[in-house]
Amino acid sequence: MSGTEQDRLSRTALGVFRLNGQFLATSEELARPAGLTAAWWQVLGAVLAEPLPVSGIARVMGITRQAVQRIADLLVGKGLAEYVPNPAHRRSKLLRPTEEGRTAISRIGPGHEEFAARLSRELGPEEFAETVRVLERLARAMDALHHPGPADTAGTAGAPGPSGD
Numbered sequence: 002m003s004g005t006e007q008d009r010l011s012r013t014a015l016g017v018f019r020l021n022g023q024f025l026a027t028s029e030e031l032a033r034p035a036g037l038t039a040a041w042w043q044v045l046g047a048v049l050a051e052p053l054p055v056s057g058i059a060r061v062m063g064i065t066r067q068a069v070q071r072i073a074d075l076l077v078g079k080g081l082a083e084y085v086p087n088p089a090h091r092r093s094k095l096l097r098p099t100e101e102g103r104t105a106i107s108r109i110g111p112g113h114e115e116f117a118a119r120l121s122r123e124l125g126p127e128e129f130a131e132t133v134r135v136l137e138r139l140a141r142a143m144d145a146l147h148h149p150g151p152a153d154t155a156g157t158a159g160a161p162g163p164s165g166d
Contacts, residue, residue, distance in 0.1 A: 013139070025039055027116065028043070030112075031109050031112045031113055031116065034108060034109075034112065035105045035106070035108035035109045036105055037081075037106075037109070040072050041072060041075070041076055041081070042106065042109060044058060044069060044072045044073060044076060044082075044096075045076065045081065045082060045098050045102050045105070045106055046106065047061050047062060048095075048096050048097050048098055049098060049103070049106065051097075052085055052095035052096060052097035053095060053096060054087060054093045054094065054095055054096070055069045055070050055073055055093075055096060056069075056093065058073070058096065076096075076098075076102065077096075080099055080101050080102075081098065081099060081101055081102035081105060082096050082098050082102050083096075083097060083099050084096060085097055
């Protein structure tokens with residue numbers, strides 16, 4: 002890897018780490034009036050469209066199953082979510098929001114919409130759309146590097162993976 006590529010990777014990682022902190026702080030502010038934390042919002046948001054097992058939520062969010070399990074159990078304990086049977090796997094229940102959980106998420110909507118509009122004005126709508134496209138592409142590229150398919154591993158036997166193993 003050339004020095005320029007290494008510099009780009011470092012700058013990208015530092016930028017993403019900074020953005021992560023900024024998004025977490027903003028998410029905490031937006032979730033607070035609904036009686037949620039950013040982490041609770043994130044887990045509830047992952048199951049709004051359809052119930053998912055904890056492992057599926059963890060994959061979607063890119064965090065550990067144990068972290069999601071802890072949050073899911075808290076949400077169930079607070080009546081914001083519930084476990085339901087999983088027809089595909091008897092021992093792995095699905096998490097879904099309760100009506101109270103859906104109501105809490107809906108209370109975030111106005112602040113979320115207002116912040117999105119402010120960010121769009123700051124970036125410009127076209128640049129905002131391009132930012133989304135580039136970040137989604139970067140996430141797919143990182144997934145491909147961390148979870149190569151059979152065609153991607155040809156000729157790399159014994160080579161360390163991206164995690165340095």
